[in-house]
Amino acid sequence: MDRMKRGDDMGIIDFFLNIAEYFIKHIDKISTYTIEHFILIIIAIILSLLIWLTVGIAIRNNLGLAKGVLGIGSFIMSVPSIALYGILVSVPGFGLNRRSAVFGLILYAMLPIVRNVYVSLNQVDENIMEAAKGMGLSPRQVLFKVQLPLAVPVILAGIRVALVMMVGIATLAVYIGERNLGSLIQQGIVRTHDDMIIVGAILVSVMAFLVDYIMGKIQKAIVSPGLITDDSTSKKEVA
Amino acid sequence: MIKIENVVKKYPGMERPAVENLSMEIGEGEICVFVGPSGCGKTTTLKMINRIIEPTSGAIYVNDVNVLKQNPDKLRQNIGYVIQQIGLFPHMTVHENISIVPKLLDWKEDRIKKRVDELLEIVGLDPEENRSKYPKALSGGQRQRVGVARALAVNPPIMLMDEPFGAVDPVTRSQLQNEFLRLQKKIKKTICFVTHDIDEAIKMGDKIAIMEQGNLIQYDSPENLLFNPNNEFVEDFVGSDRSLKVLNLLRIDTVLKKDVKTVATNNDISALHQFFENNRKKRAIIVDETNKVVGYVARNDVPKGSSSKGWNSIIKPIPATLPLQATLRDALAQMLQYDLGAVPVVEEDNSLLGVVDLDEIRSHIGEAYHEFGQDEAG
Missing domain, CATH: 3.10.580.10 (CBS-domain)
Structure with missing residues (x-):
C-alpha cells in the first residue's frame, strides 16, 4: 500500500512498471496459470452443455417439472461460491481436486443455460408451431428444424453468461486445490503483493472479455441471417 | 372428396360443443367457404380435417379414407395448410420454407429447386429475385404468396385455408383473392376456406357453409344463400344490402x-x-x-x-x-x-x-x- 501513496508524478509510472516487471519475471508461472484456468473452463462448459441442454430440452413441455428444475438452479445460484466449494469438498467422492472444481462450475451454469433453453423453446410463435405441425412435421422434426434454430440466439446468450461467470468463479477454485489465475490473486492478498493481485485481476478480466468476444463471433456465425433484426432495417433502407 | 360424418367436438368444461353433429360433403375441385361469427366452430371444423384438432366423435373421410385412422403427420403432408399469420419460418429462406415438405418426402435436390421456382412463378413472385430472401424482407402480400406456394409444394389434392387473406390490407386482399381464383382455375384443388367476411365468402365460394354455435345452418351456393336464406340468422348474416352483395357474385367478364x-x-x-x-x-x-x-x-x-x-x-x-x-x-x-x-x-x-x-x-x-x-x- 505504501508504494501507491508515494509522490503523485512518479507513483503511477512506478506502479505500472512494477506490474510489468512482475509480469515479465513470472511469465512462465503466469502462462501456466492461464492455461490451467482455461482448461478448467473448457471442461466445465463442455460438460455443462451436454447436461443442461439435454435437461432444458427434456423439460420443455412440462411446466411443473420446469418450475422445479429452475427453482433448484436459482437456489444454487444464490449459494456463495466459496460456500458451495466448501460443501462439495466435504462430499464423499469429490474432495480437494479438479472434479469438485468442475462440478461447482457446472452447477453455476445450470440456471443461465437451462432457463434460456426452456424459455426460448417455449417462446416460439404459436403460429409458426401450428404451421410446422400442419405441414406434417413430427414433434421431433419440429424441435430440430424449427424450435431449436429459432431458439439459438437466446440459448447462446445463456451460454455466454454462464461462461463469463465461470471465468470469475474459477478463481475461487484455488481454495480447493486448483492452480490458476485465482492463485495470483489469493497469494497476492496473503503476501500483500499488489502487483501480483493486479496482474491476476487484469488477466481474469481479459479472459472474461475474450470469452464474451468469441461467443459474440460464434453467435454471428451460426444464427440464421433471417433472425437478425438490425440487418433487416438497414437492408430495407438500401433497397 | 371430403366427407364429414356426425362430427362432434366437445371441450371439457364447456357447456355446449364447439361443433355439434356436423355432416357435410365437399366435392372435388370445389371451394367450400366456412363462414360465421367468431366461436361458431368454423375454424374448429377446418382443423379437424387435418387433425390439428381431434374430433370427439364422428368420422372424416378424405377420398374415402378415414383421416382418424391415418398417421397424422403423413395425412398433413398431403394436405396444404395456410393460416392467417402464415407461419413462415423466419430462419429459413423462401426456398427453404417451400422445400420443407418435399424434403420430408425425400425429393431430389434438383427436383425441389425446379418445383420451388415453378411455384414462385405460379404465385406471381420472381424466383430469381425472391428465392434466397428471408421472410423478414418480404411484404405482407408477398409472405402470403410464399405461404400459398409452400402449401402447394407437393401438389396436395386438398387445401385448408384459415382466413388466409385476413392479415393484409383491403387492396392487397382483393388482389390476392383474384390471383387465387385465377390459380384455382388451373390447379382445381378441393379447398376448405374459413373466413368471417361474408363478402369474401360470396366471392370465393362455390359453396358456402354458414355456421352458428357449432351447427351448420345453411350449406348452399352463394346465389341461394343470398336469395333463399334458410332462416333469419342467415338473412341477418348475409345482411340487408343483398343487392350490393350480388356484386361479389358477378365477375366482370x-x-x-x-x-x-x-x-x-x-x-x-x-x-x-x-x-x-x-x-x-x-x-x-x-x-x-x-x-x-x-x-x-x-x-x-x-x-x-x-x-x-x-x-x-x-x-x-x-x-x-x-x-x-x-x-x-x-x-x-x-x-x-x-x-x-x-x-x-x-x-x-x-x-x-x-x-x-x-x-x-x-x-x-x-x-x-x-x-x-x-x-x-x-
Missing part, C-alpha cells in the same frame, strides 16, 4: 366490353387527335405494339400541333386495372376510389382484354338481381 378503341404508342399524334374527335371520352387508353396497356392520355393534355413527335411523354400511368377474375364489386370500388368512369381489364402480362364501364355495370346489376330474386316477392 359478363360486362366486359371487348372492342375498345385504343391508340398505340407508335402511332403518330394524328391518331390521338382522331380518337378524341370521334369519341366523346375524356381519356384515351394507350397500348404498345403488343397490345399491352401503357397508360392513358387525357383530352386536355393533347397538344394542338400536328408535328409534335414526342407525344408519348404526355402518357400518364393508369391508376387501376382489373384482372378478368375481379368481381363487379372490385370494379366499382376502383371506379369510386380513383374517380374513373371505366377501368381497363388486363391479362397477367398487362395486355388489354377490354374495359368495364359504369353504365354497363348499372344495367347488368338490374338484370342479375331480377334473375336471382325472381321467386321473391318484391
Whole structure:
C-alpha cells in the first residue's frame, strides 16, 4: 500500500512498471496459470452443455417439472461460491481436486443455460408451431428444424453468461486445490503483493472479455441471417 | 372428396360443443367457404380435417379414407395448410420454407429447386429475385404468396385455408383473392376456406357453409344463400344490402366490353387527335405494339400541333386495372376510389382484354338481381 501513496508524478509510472516487471519475471508461472484456468473452463462448459441442454430440452413441455428444475438452479445460484466449494469438498467422492472444481462450475451454469433453453423453446410463435405441425412435421422434426434454430440466439446468450461467470468463479477454485489465475490473486492478498493481485485481476478480466468476444463471433456465425433484426432495417433502407 | 360424418367436438368444461353433429360433403375441385361469427366452430371444423384438432366423435373421410385412422403427420403432408399469420419460418429462406415438405418426402435436390421456382412463378413472385430472401424482407402480400406456394409444394389434392387473406390490407386482399381464383382455375384443388367476411365468402365460394354455435345452418351456393336464406340468422348474416352483395357474385367478364378503341404508342399524334374527335371520352387508353396497356392520355393534355413527335411523354400511368377474375364489386370500388368512369381489364402480362364501364355495370346489376330474386316477392 505504501508504494501507491508515494509522490503523485512518479507513483503511477512506478506502479505500472512494477506490474510489468512482475509480469515479465513470472511469465512462465503466469502462462501456466492461464492455461490451467482455461482448461478448467473448457471442461466445465463442455460438460455443462451436454447436461443442461439435454435437461432444458427434456423439460420443455412440462411446466411443473420446469418450475422445479429452475427453482433448484436459482437456489444454487444464490449459494456463495466459496460456500458451495466448501460443501462439495466435504462430499464423499469429490474432495480437494479438479472434479469438485468442475462440478461447482457446472452447477453455476445450470440456471443461465437451462432457463434460456426452456424459455426460448417455449417462446416460439404459436403460429409458426401450428404451421410446422400442419405441414406434417413430427414433434421431433419440429424441435430440430424449427424450435431449436429459432431458439439459438437466446440459448447462446445463456451460454455466454454462464461462461463469463465461470471465468470469475474459477478463481475461487484455488481454495480447493486448483492452480490458476485465482492463485495470483489469493497469494497476492496473503503476501500483500499488489502487483501480483493486479496482474491476476487484469488477466481474469481479459479472459472474461475474450470469452464474451468469441461467443459474440460464434453467435454471428451460426444464427440464421433471417433472425437478425438490425440487418433487416438497414437492408430495407438500401433497397 | 371430403366427407364429414356426425362430427362432434366437445371441450371439457364447456357447456355446449364447439361443433355439434356436423355432416357435410365437399366435392372435388370445389371451394367450400366456412363462414360465421367468431366461436361458431368454423375454424374448429377446418382443423379437424387435418387433425390439428381431434374430433370427439364422428368420422372424416378424405377420398374415402378415414383421416382418424391415418398417421397424422403423413395425412398433413398431403394436405396444404395456410393460416392467417402464415407461419413462415423466419430462419429459413423462401426456398427453404417451400422445400420443407418435399424434403420430408425425400425429393431430389434438383427436383425441389425446379418445383420451388415453378411455384414462385405460379404465385406471381420472381424466383430469381425472391428465392434466397428471408421472410423478414418480404411484404405482407408477398409472405402470403410464399405461404400459398409452400402449401402447394407437393401438389396436395386438398387445401385448408384459415382466413388466409385476413392479415393484409383491403387492396392487397382483393388482389390476392383474384390471383387465387385465377390459380384455382388451373390447379382445381378441393379447398376448405374459413373466413368471417361474408363478402369474401360470396366471392370465393362455390359453396358456402354458414355456421352458428357449432351447427351448420345453411350449406348452399352463394346465389341461394343470398336469395333463399334458410332462416333469419342467415338473412341477418348475409345482411340487408343483398343487392350490393350480388356484386361479389358477378365477375366482370359478363360486362366486359371487348372492342375498345385504343391508340398505340407508335402511332403518330394524328391518331390521338382522331380518337378524341370521334369519341366523346375524356381519356384515351394507350397500348404498345403488343397490345399491352401503357397508360392513358387525357383530352386536355393533347397538344394542338400536328408535328409534335414526342407525344408519348404526355402518357400518364393508369391508376387501376382489373384482372378478368375481379368481381363487379372490385370494379366499382376502383371506379369510386380513383374517380374513373371505366377501368381497363388486363391479362397477367398487362395486355388489354377490354374495359368495364359504369353504365354497363348499372344495367347488368338490374338484370342479375331480377334473375336471382325472381321467386321473391318484391
